[in-house]
Structure formats: structure tokens, C-alpha cells
Amino acid sequence: MEITIRDARFLASATDLDRLPPPVVAEIAFAGRSNVGKSSLINSLVQRKKLVRTSNTPGATRGVNIFRVDLRVQEDEGEPRLAEIDFVDLPGYGFAKRSKAERRSWGPLIEGFLSQRPGLRAVVVIVDVRRGLEDDDAELLTYLQAIGRPAILIATKTDKLPKNKRKLAIEAVGREHRLRAMGYSSETGEGRDKLLRRLLRIAHVAGDETMTPD
Numbered sequence: 001m002e003i004t005i006r007d008a009r010f011l012a013s014a015t016d017l018d019r020l021p022p023p024v025v026a027e028i029a030f031a032g033r034s035n036v037g038k039s040s041l042i043n044s045l046v047q048r049k050k051l052v053r054t055s056n057t058p059g060a061t062r063g064v065n066i067f068r069v070d071l072r073v074q075e076d077e078g079e080p081r082l083a084e085i086d087f088v089d090l091p092g093y094g095f096a097k098r099s100k101a102e103r104r105s106w107g108p109l110i111e112g113f114l115s116q117r118p119g120l121r122a123v124v125v126i127v128d129v130r131r132g133l134e135d136d137d138a139e140l141l142t143y144l145q146a147i148g149r150p151a152i153l154i155a156t157k158t159d160k161l162p163k164n165k166r167k168l169a170i171e172a173v174g175r176e177h178r179l180r181a182m183g184y185s186s187e188t189g190e191g192r193d194k195l196l197r198r199l200l201r202i203a204h205v206a207g208d209e210t211m212t213p214d
Contacts, residue, residue: 002074003196008046008067011086015063017112023119026203027066027086031110032126033136034092037156040186041126042067042087045196052089064113065089073200083205086119093136115147121203122150124195129155129169129183133176141177150202151179154195159185 014020032038039052046069067087074080090110114123123144127137144151155173158166166183174181182198184191 001076001197001200003193003200004072004074005047005069006072006082007070008048008051010051011066011068013063013065015109017064017109017116020064020066023086023117025068025084025086025119026121026205027088027117027119028199028203029088029090029114029117029120029123030126031090031123031140032092033128033134036092036126036128037186038089038092038126041124041154041156041184042089044184044186044189044192045199046087063091064109071200071205073205083200085200085203085205088113088120093140111143114144114149120149122152122199124152124154124199126154126156126184127173127181128157129166129173130157130160132169132173138176141179145177152195152198152202153177153179153181154184154191155181156184156186158183158190159187 012021030038030042042052043049046067051067052065065088067089069085069087071083071085072080073083090113093110114120123140125137125140125144127133133141141151141153153174155170158170161169170181170183182191182195184195
């Protein structure tokens with residue numbers, strides 16, 4: 001499968017779910033701790049350096065931000081197809097320096113989106129491969145399982161580890177929840193094609209999610 005990003009653009013932002021536009025295409029949400037590199041991962045996926053704002057200050061994303069991605073998909077056979085998918089950047093969690101009131105407001109916002117959004121197909125949970133699964137990450141995965149939302153576990157920043165330690169570190173990330181984590185590096189692009197294909201399949205944009213990602 002060959003995937004070309006034709007365009008990626010900001011669509012909407014809100015700190016109140018009622019202010020978000022209704023979904024018209026499949027949505028994939030991205031969640032993770034505030035310092036995990038979530039914005040960089042989304043930028044890497046869509047091959048845009050500044051689509052999602054990155055910051056040296058963790059917790060820069062305070063609302064739900066939606067980005068529309070236009071794609072050209074060439075499967076093994078047939079004519080290429082044009083498709084759209086929305087990537088949703090959720091507020092980062094676990095950053096202690098934000099006010100307690102602000103952090104409390106993020107909980108209902110994230111949980112409301114995850115449980116109520118009809119267009120949501122899966123949630124990409126991003127974990128720093130060097131730190132492993134932390135309590136906030138584990139709680140999110142448990143919550144997703146309880147509400148029946150598919151979770152895709154990503155062990156990011158793999159470029160920060162020596163090559164001979166990456167495989168075991170990635171496997172360790174998902175062991176507690178019996179999930180198979182996927183390695184990713186926003187710096188080198190490692191894991192990008194594999195993750196993008198997985199997202200398009202689970203969103204029914206391309207192929208069949210029951211197929212083994214190639």
C-alpha cells in the first residue's frame with residue numbers, strides 16, 4: 001500500500017465538546033502525557049513540520065484540536081483512491097505545573113470525547129519508550145478497554161535508545177496490558193509507514209483491519 005499525504009490542515013479547536021463540529025469522516029485520537037512528543041508524532045505522520053504546534057513547555061495543548069488529512073491511497077490492485085481522515089490532538093495529561101482547576105477540566109473533556117464522539121475509531125496512546133507505561137497511561141488504557149474503544153499503543157522516541165535495546169524496550173511497554181506496542185521515532189521516521197497503514201485500516205479508509213499490517 002502506498003500512501004501520499006496530499007494536504008493536512010487545522011479544522012477546529014474547542015475546550016467544550018458541544019463547540020466541536022460533528023464528525024463527517026473517521027477520526028483517530030492521539031493521547032499521551034504532556035512531555036511525550038504527541039504533537040511531533042502527528043506532524044511526522046502527516047509530513048508537516050508545523051501543523052500541530054510544538055512547545056518546549058509541556059501541556060501546550062489545552063483543548064481538543066482536530067486536523068483534516070487528505071490522502072491518496074494506492075492499494076496493491078486497482079485505481080488510487082482519494083480519502084480523508086481526521087486526526088484529533090487531545091490535551092496532554094500528567095503535567096503538575098498547570099493549575100488544579102485546569103487539570104480537573106481536562107479529565108471530563110478527554111473522557112467525554114472518548115466515550116461520546118461517534119466518529120472516533122481508535123485512540124493512539126503514546127508512551128516514552130525510555131520511561132515505559134506510567135500510571136496515567138495505564139489508567140487511560142483501562143478506561144478505553146472499559147468503554148470499548150480500540151487502543152493503539154505507541155512507544156515513541158526510539159531513536160534515544162541504542163539499536164540493540166529498542167526491541168526489548170518496545171515489547172516491555174505493552175506487556176502489562178497484554179498489548180503489542182509499536183515503535184516510533186518522530187526524528188527518524190521509524191515506524192511511520194506501519195502506523196499510518198494501521199490507522200487507515202482501522203478507520204476503514206484502506207484495506208482491512210483484520211489483515212496483518214505489512
